[in-house]
Amino acid sequence: MTTTLTTARLILRPLAETDAARVERYVSDPDIAKMTLNIPHPYPEGEALTFIRSVQLRVEEGNNVVFAITEQGIDDCIGAMSVRIEPAHNRGELGYWIGKSHWGKGYATEAARAMLAYCFNELKLHKCMARAFAHNPASWRVMEKIGLKEEGLMRQHFMRDGMYIDSKCYGLLREEYLQGS
Numbered sequence: 001m002t003t004t005l006t007t008a009r010l011i012l013r014p015l016a017e018t019d020a021a022r023v024e025r026y027v028s029d030p031d032i033a034k035m036t037l038n039i040p041h042p043y044p045e046g047e048a049l050t051f052i053r054s055v056q057l058r059v060e061e062g063n064n065v066v067f068a069i070t071e072q073g074i075d076d077c078i079g080a081m082s083v084r085i086e087p088a089h090n091r092g093e094l095g096y097w098i099g100k101s102h103w104g105k106g107y108a109t110e111a112a113r114a115m116l117a118y119c120f121n122e123l124k125l126h127k128c129m130a131r132a133f134a135h136n137p138a139s140w141r142v143m144e145k146i147g148l149k150e151e152g153l154m155r156q157h158f159m160r161d162g163m164y165i166d167s168k169c170y171g172l173l174r175e176e177y178l179q180g181s
């Protein structure tokens with residue numbers, strides 16, 4: 001995948017092996033890991049390179065799109081934005097994180113809005129959805145700000161660190177996106 005997405009302040013480009021050190025530094029932060037399902041904590045040394053290689057394979061297989069989020073003019077990866085596609089349902093699920101030193105600047109919202117446009121305009125998906133732990137308002141605020149509609153609460157749907165966790169579901173249909181844009 002060679003696609004890049006440009007927003008007012010950001011460039012979303014393919015995740016590269018050269019991003020490994022930065023990814024590792026950011027996702028080693030427990031405040032990032034604890035809000036995600038798949039980022040281990042403590043984060044094993046060298047895991048980011050393994051993760052990036054596995055992402056590249058999944059991207060090549062065609063049902064995942066994963067971008068490194070960078071600030072314009074600085075190529076350093078400060079976060080990631082992904083969509084996992086379920087071809088049988090023509091539906092994509094967004095996932096994202098932003099390095100903590102860059103929180104609160106609207107970057108996740110800006111990157112997610114660009115990804116949503118890519119999903120509907122380029123990938124022609126019928127639906128985009130996202131899920132976040134109920135105790136992660138920063139994430140469900142991002143979903144609300146990009147126009148996803150709350151679809152419900154999945155009670156004790158996930159287990160993280162030995163605790164059952166409620167998950168909030170958000171989604172947007174293609175026709176709703178096209179009406180709103």
Ligand SMILES: CC(C)(COP(=O)(O)OP(=O)(O)OC[C@H]1O[C@@H](n2cnc3c(N)ncnc32)[C@H](O)[C@@H]1OP(=O)(O)O)[C@@H](O)C(=O)NCCC(=O)NCCS
Binds near residue numbers: 035109133139
């Ligand atoms: C969720 C995350 C990506 C948000 O990144 P960000 O760039 O800071 O997000 P934005 O600045 O675009 O928007 C965050 C919104 O959440 C709000 N917010 C942040 N913390 C909040 C809190 N504790 N309670 C309520 N709202 C909160 C912000 O005020 C902002 O909303 P506003 O613009 O209406 O004020 C980032 O916090 C992160 O990486 N968290 C850890 C990983 C994660 O949760 N990933 C998502 C898993 S589903």
